[in-house]
Amino acid sequence: MEYLLTLAILAALSAVLAIGLNLVLGYGGLLSVAHPIFYGLGAYASALLTMQANVPIPLAIVLAALGCAAASVPLALCSLRVSGDYFVIVSLGFQLAVLQIINNLEITGASGGLSRIPTFAHGSDRNLICLGVLLVAVAATLVLVRTLVQSPFGRALTAMRNDEEALSALGRDPVRMKISIFALSAGIAGFAGGLYAHIFQFLTPSQFGIETSTALLTMVVVGGTATIWGPLVGALLMTCVPQAIQFLDLPQAIGGPIQGMIFSVLVLIFLFLRPQGLMGGSRGGGGLDAWSGRRPGRSSRRPDVIVERLAEEVGS
Amino acid sequence: MSAILQVIGLRKRFGGIVVADDITLGLRPGEVVGLIGPNGAGKTSLFNLITGVIRPDSGTIMMDGVRIDTLRLSERAQMGIARTWQHARSFPSLTLLDNLLLGARDYPGDSLLRTLLQPGISRRMEAEAEQRAMQLLERVRLAHKAHDLASDLSYGQQKLLGMARALMSEGACLLLDEPMAAVEGRTYAIMREVIEQEAHRGQAVCIVEHNVGFIRDLCSRGVFMAAGKVLADGPVDELMKMKDLTALYFGAAA
Numbered sequence: 001m002e003y004l005l006t007l008a009i010l011a012a013l014s015a016v017l018a019i020g021l022n023l024v025l026g027y028g029g030l031l032s033v034a035h036p037i038f039y040g041l042g043a044y045a046s047a048l049l050t051m052q053a054n055v056p057i058p059l060a061i062v063l064a065a066l067g068c069a070a071a072s073v074p075l076a077l078c079s080l081r082v083s084g085d086y087f088v089i090v091s092l093g094f095q096l097a098v099l100q101i102i103n104n105l106e107i108t109g110a111s112g113g114l115s116r117i118p119t120f121a122h123g124s125d126r127n128l129i130c131l132g133v134l135l136v137a138v139a140a141t142l143v144l145v146r147t148l149v150q151s152p153f154g155r156a157l158t159a160m161r162n163d164e165e166a167l168s169a170l171g172r173d174p175v176r177m178k179i180s181i182f183a184l185s186a187g188i189a190g191f192a193g194g195l196y197a198h199i200f201q202f203l204t205p206s207q208f209g210i211e212t213s214t215a216l217l218t219m220v221v222v223g224g225t226a227t228i229w230g231p232l233v234g235a236l237l238m239t240c241v242p243q244a245i246q247f248l249d250l251p252q253a254i255g256g257p258i259q260g261m262i263f264s265v266l267v268l269i270f271l272f273l274r275p276q277g278l279m280g281g282s283r284g285g286g287g288l289d290a291w292s293g294r295r296p297g298r299s300s301r302r303p304d305v306i307v308e309r310l311a312e313e314v315g316s
Numbered sequence: 317m318s319a320i321l322q323v324i325g326l327r328k329r330f331g332g333i334v335v336a337d338d339i340t341l342g343l344r345p346g347e348v349v350g351l352i353g354p355n356g357a358g359k360t361s362l363f364n365l366i367t368g369v370i371r372p373d374s375g376t377i378m379m380d381g382v383r384i385d386t387l388r389l390s391e392r393a394q395m396g397i398a399r400t401w402q403h404a405r406s407f408p409s410l411t412l413l414d415n416l417l418l419g420a421r422d423y424p425g426d427s428l429l430r431t432l433l434q435p436g437i438s439r440r441m442e443a444e445a446e447q448r449a450m451q452l453l454e455r456v457r458l459a460h461k462a463h464d465l466a467s468d469l470s471y472g473q474q475k476l477l478g479m480a481r482a483l484m485s486e487g488a489c490l491l492l493d494e495p496m497a498a499v500e501g502r503t504y505a506i507m508r509e510v511i512e513q514e515a516h517r518g519q520a521v522c523i524v525e526h527n528v529g530f531i532r533d534l535c536s537r538g539v540f541m542a543a544g545k546v547l548a549d550g551p552v553d554e555l556m557k558m559k560d561l562t563a564l565y566f567g568a569a570a
Contacts, residue, residue, distance in 0.1 A: 148432065152417070152425030152442060155410065159418050162407040169367060169401075170419040171393035171485055172426065180428040 005127040009199065011239040012134035013192055018219040018231035019141045020188030025217075026226030027149050028181045029161040030079050033213040034091035037098045038068040038186040040208030042193025044108055047117040047203060052107075057120045061194030068190025069183040076182035080175055095213065103205045113204030117197050130199045137195065138232070141188055146228050148184075157181070211260075218263045222270050224277025233278055238263070319344050320520045321366070321397070321489045326375030328365055328544075335361035336372065337544035343489060343520035348511065350535035350552060351524045354565055357541040359524040360402065363491045367399050368392045380488065394421075396487035402494045402524075404474035408467035412458055412477055415466050416449035417442065419484030445484070452480040455513075457506055472503035479510060490514060492523045496530050508534065532556065540565075 021035045046064035049055040055063065078090045102108045109115075121129040148154055156177060159167045164174050197203055215238060223234025242259045250258065270277060319342030328336040335358040343349060351359045364370045366377060368389040377385040379395050387395070398419075407415050417423075423445070424438035425431055431438055453459040456476040461469070466477060475495060482490060495507050511534060515521050525531050531538060531552060538552040542564050548555055555561060 144432075148428070151431040151435075152423060152438060153428050153431040154425070155414055156418060156423070156425045158409060159407045159414075162409055163405050165369065165389070166401065166405040166407070167418065168389040169369075169393055169399055170481065171390050171421065172418060172423060173388075173390040175388075175390075176426070177428075184428065 002127060005131055007239065007243060009127065009131050009134055011236050012131065012138050013196055014216070014219060014239050015138045015232050015235035016134070016141050016192040016195075017189055017216055018223065018235045019138075019145055020185045020192070021216055022220050022225060022227075022231045023145055023148070023181050023185040023188075025220055026224075026230075027154065027157050027161075028178060030178065030182075031084070031088050032075065032079070032091040032182075033088055033210070033217065034075060034095040035185070035189055035216055036208045036212035037095040038072060038189035039193040039196070039212070040102065040203075040205070041071055041098065042068045042190025043197040043203050043208075044102060044114070044193075045190070046194030047114050047197040048107065050118050050198070051114075051116075057118060057198050061191060061198070064194045065187045065191040068193070069187035072182045072186030073179060075186075076179040079178055079182070092210070092213075095210070099205055099209060102208075108205075109203075111205060113202065114197075115202045117201040117203065119198050119201050121199070134195065134199075137192070142228065142232065144188075149226075149228070153177070153180075214260075214263055218267050220277075221267055222277055224279035227277065227279040230277050230279035237278075318342075320380055322376075322378040323362075323366065324376040324378070326362075326365060326377065327373045328361065328370065329373060334358075334544040336365060336375075339375070339541075339544070339546055341539060341546060341549070343522055345488070345518045345520050346515055347537060348515045348521045348523065348535045350531035350538045351522055351541065352526075352528075352531060352538055352555075352565070353541035353547075356543075358544040359541055360493055361544075362541070363399060363493055363522075363524065366392075366491065367397055393485065393487075396485070397489050397491065398482040398485050398487040399491040400475070400478045400482050400493055400495060402497065404471075404478040406466040406469070406474050406477050406481070408465065410466060411463050412453060412466055412469075413446065413449055413462045415477060416452060416481050416484050417445050419481045420445035420448070421485045449480075449484065452483055455510060456480045457502075472499045475499055476503060476506060479507065483510075483514065487519070489520045490522070492521065492525075494524055494526065496525055496527045528556075 017035065017039055024030050024032050024035075042064040045067050046057075046060040049060035049063060050057055075091060075094050078094070079087050082090055103111050120133075149157065156167065156172050159172070160174050160177060168174055219234035219238045220231050221234070222237060223232065224230025241262060245258060245262070246255060274280070321343040323339055323341045326336045326339040328334075339362060351362070353359055361370070365372050368387060368391075372385060375385070376383060379392070379397065382395070384392050384395055407418070420441075422441055424441040450459060450462065453462050456479060458473060458476060458480070461473075466474070469477060479492070479495065492511070495511070496504060499507060508530070511521060511523070523531070523535065535552050537550065538548075538555040539546055540548040540555055540561050547564070548558060548561060
């Protein structure tokens with residue numbers, strides 16, 4: 001029972017992270033791998049605020065989230081100069097650099113990490129309380145992202161993925177939009193990090209490295225980029241599958257590498273066979289392209305629409 | 317009347333290619349100016365320089381007495397410069413209505429916080445913009461397709477959509493990049509009607525166009541460009557009579 005609760009807690013944390021990452025990756029169309037570093041920054045910031053400054057836990061988590069939102073601005077500014085593959089490398093550099101700093105500072109406990117972090121849940125129902133808090137967090141994040149992408153802001157994001165220059169020429173500001181979604185997504189990650197720190201009460205830098213980046217990317221891609229439910233489904237799946245493998249009773253030397261292989265193989269399979277992910281629309285890449293705020297009146301794949309369009313093309 | 321948009325001594329070169337060589341040009345309200353010249357003369361580049369897609373090496377661009385050449389593309393659009401593109405560039409995965417709403421002068425989605433925290437104000441702004449958008453779609457005869465995806469439109473209709481989208485902001489200066497290229501019949505008539513209406517309303521309109529008949533019909537003034545230079549600027553009829561320009565335009569054969 002305790003094992004299942006812990007598993008559910010991990011899945012919920014991943015879900016919050018993946019939903020937040022989808023905002024940048026799916027809706028913003030910006031491939032950033034640095035998402036876990038904001039998770040880490042949030043976790044360390046919240047832990048240190050409570051341990052060193054005696055800040056109450058809820059306030060510490062909120063402050064950590066705001067700090068992460070601010071810390072994302074330099075990365076967002078990089079995304080304005082470089083895009084695509086180059087931005088992947090910049091974001092990776094950003095992540096590793098911050099990780100090295102955490103790894104070498106005395107205040108963060110260096111590579112040994114931080115332990116005895118205060119918690120908000122005590123007693124025998126501890127895990128149940130934590131799970132309850134996390135489920136509320138997952139629901140809140142889902143509602144937040146859904147509201148956002150269906151709002152006029154979400155419409156502008158879709159247009160930005162279509163043609164950024166044409167959007168600017170209408171007076172909209174993609175620079176501001178990118179900084180906004182980076183800040184919001186990093187803030188969500190920081191919030192999740194704060195919860196993580198006060199639930200597990202122990203942090204090491206290695207938890208926020210490139211392996212976590214890979215896992216999060218897998219969740220979003222497999223679930224479906226730029227879909228509301230995709231990251232949630234992806235997070236559940238990607239948390240449970242590796243655990244199921246452990247029941248196979250494989251020797252340690254095989255079990256570890258096999259997890260990484262499963263992630264990579266899954267990503268490859270999905271990118272080739274179902275790029276829109278599990279929850280994406282039936283149209284190829286439908287998840288990425290369609291704006292969820294307003295469904296078109298008629299589908300462009302309907303034969304009568306195609307014929308009508310051809311007739312206009314010939315007749316005009 | 318004095319010019320609403322004034323370009324002074326604009327220069328731009330890409331390596332050895334000069335796209336703007338000391339261009340000075342003013343656009344007055346209510347005037348339809350035809351920008352003509354052979355391919356590669358720098359006509360579209362001039363639009364790109366004015367709107368901020370590319371930055372000039374030197375020179376000044378003034379809008380309503382304010383210097384705008386250091387502003388970004390989106391900021392210049394906010395100042396009232398609207399443009400269309402040679403290849404429409406509509407947003408294919410949005411409906412026609414959504415394409416237009418994005419061009420509203422006050423767009424509720426400009427601020428993430430306002431969208432999230434003041435949904436009421438946001439909705440009211442949307443409703444107002446939607447009214448204007450539907451009127452514009454009516455004017456380009458696309459209202460019945462308001463809820464179809466832009467990718468479902470024919471090429472001519474895409475151009476009409478681009479035109480309507482550019483009019484959403486109620487700007488003071490309208491730059492049209494080959495609005496009539498590959499457009500004929502009914503679409504041609506609608507496009508022409510809308511341009512005339514906008515000029516009548518007091519917009520300064522500048523059109524890059526290869527269709528000489530269209531320029532002669534619609535433009536009060538012509539500007540002839542070649543190799544990044546303005547070679548002549550005056551009434552279209554007089555421009556058409558100048559032999560050396562015709563030779564430049566049609567190549568050595570003429």
